[in-house]
Amino acid sequence: MTDNQSSSSLLELLRHYSPFDNIDDKLLQMLAMGIEVKTASQGFTLFSSGDYDADEFYLLNGTINLVANDGRENTINSEDPNTRFPIARLRPRMYTAKAATDIRYFVVSASVLDELQRSTRSSNSNVMVQEMQQKAGEDGHSLVYEFEQELKTGRFVLPSLPEVAFRIRELIDNPECSMNDLAKLVNTDPAIAAKLVKVANSVMYRGVSHCDNTQDAISRLGLITTKQLVTSFAVLALFNSNSHTFKDHMHQLWRKSVEVACYSYVLAKQLPRFNEEEALLAGLIHSIGEIVVLTYAERFYDLSTDANRLNMAASSLRGKLGDMVLTKWDFNEELITVARESHDWMRNDGNIAEDGSDFDYCDLVQIAILYTLQGTEQPPSLPEMTTIPAFQKLAKRQLTSEQTTAIVQEAEQQIEELRSIFN
Structure with missing residues (x-):
């Protein structure tokens, strides 16, 4: 739903968000013509994990939950100063973003935002240069500064280990873990299963007989070694x-x-x-x-x-x-x-x-x-x-x-x- 907003109030609103706070009035007025403030009810999905959508979202009011594939959640509240940046920009989307309350937000094309950021970074504006030099050091490497801001604001999503690797690690840490159950879980990832068998038959671990299957390989390697090797294979991916x-x-x-x-x-x-x-x-x-x-x-x-x-x-x-x-x-x-x-x-x-x-x-x-x-x-x-x-x-x-x-x-x-x- 679109929220009625006057032109002057929209310009004033945009000034509170990055990178709109670093551009001149004329350019901001042009950009504002294509921006609408919207409202959505609790439960509304802004974007889903895996999406390659072309929009960037800014939260004005309310709360949004970011849910990763592994079930982990982050909460973004409009009172948090970090919301002056767009929400979780990484593509493909690593989160599903859902409104935890009724929300107000606005949307900007990702291509427009990227071009705007490139132009402001290369701008000769003394104010822009001085700000970046103060925050990023005398060498003025603003990209490093911007990256650090991404981290501090939580907009950059850290990579996750494949889900099967997490599940294997959790199962091995369970005192009731059985070789049979573990072998079944490992076999859901054929690449990891094949590598475990290969390691078990290597010179470093080779026994009297040849390991022909995952359960034999795990028995030879042991649970702790299996856990560490599975994690290593997942990291390499x-x-x-x-x-x-x-x-x-x-x-x-x-x-x-x-x-x-x-x-x-x-x-x-x-x-x-x-x-x-x-x-x-x-x-x-x-x-x-x-x-x-x-x-x-x-x-x-x-x-x-x-x-x-x-x-x-x-x-x-x-x-x-x-x-x-x-x-x-x-x-x-x-x-x-x-x-x-x-x-x-x-x-x-x-x-x-x-x-x-x-x-x-x-x-x-x-x-x-x-x-x-x-x-x-x-x-x-x-x-x-x-x-x-x-x-x-x-x-x-x-x-x-x-x-x-x-x-x-x-x-x-x-x-x-x-x-x-x-x-």
Whole structure:
């Protein structure tokens, strides 16, 4: 239903919403001609999960529930200052948006909004430039600032693990979980089932007999290893992009993560109290925040013409994003730390336990990262291997850099087999 609104009051209303607060009166008047304020009753659906609709929605009054495919909900209330931005812009839609109360809202074409945002970002307006420099730093990289605003306002939807992976993890955590029930659930995802059988028959886990089915594979691997491997396979499925522009970048990120995971695995096997499958998963998720950066760049803004800005956004935000993603997925704190701090090379510098007992999965992943980069052209910001606290902690555990190198070299066959599994 359309809400009658005078032209002057509509202009005043639009000034309270982004990006309309950064454009001149003449352009705003032109845009206002195509905007209508609407009302809807409780229960009305604005958009559904999976939609590729062409509109963006702004909430004026009332409350909206955003319901994800896995049943998780977010609530948006018009009194929240975050509603000055459009609601959940990611495509395909990751939420179904329903009115929890009677609402007032207005709609803007997504293409019009994107063009407006591009034009305001490239505007020579001193006010615009000064605002962005104050909020994004003297280098004026407004895209990074805008991305951070997306995160703070909840408009950017974090990726979710496939539903079957969540269900498998929950079933394994159930004390009454049976091998038969678990095998049936795993078999609902043929790709994961096939990979579990392949792993169970690999040199690393091979027993006397050949595993011919999922239940045999789970019996050999055990519940904990199965849980970690299923999660690893599900994480790898997120390294995907439909954008031609970012496809190569995402593929490089996937290859790097697999390499780090492989090295983390073989190193963990030599360290007491470390679980190699947990280390494998830690290696895979260490740059999970970059997946979000690439997804954001692909769906929202044209970063394809400036690789430096894209790389800067990835470096600046991957830790924060990784923390958010793994917290949402209910991962343990050690893995969250890996995603948040694995690129902070000097973490814990000057505060290392004498016995190396503070050596954790994040330290392990940092060492694995450096080994994957050996023989390649390394970025100038990368430290010398033996200077980082992670290696100093490892040395206190009586494992020198020379011994670590020997472990990696002797495990080349295992690393190659892991590569083939994840490929």
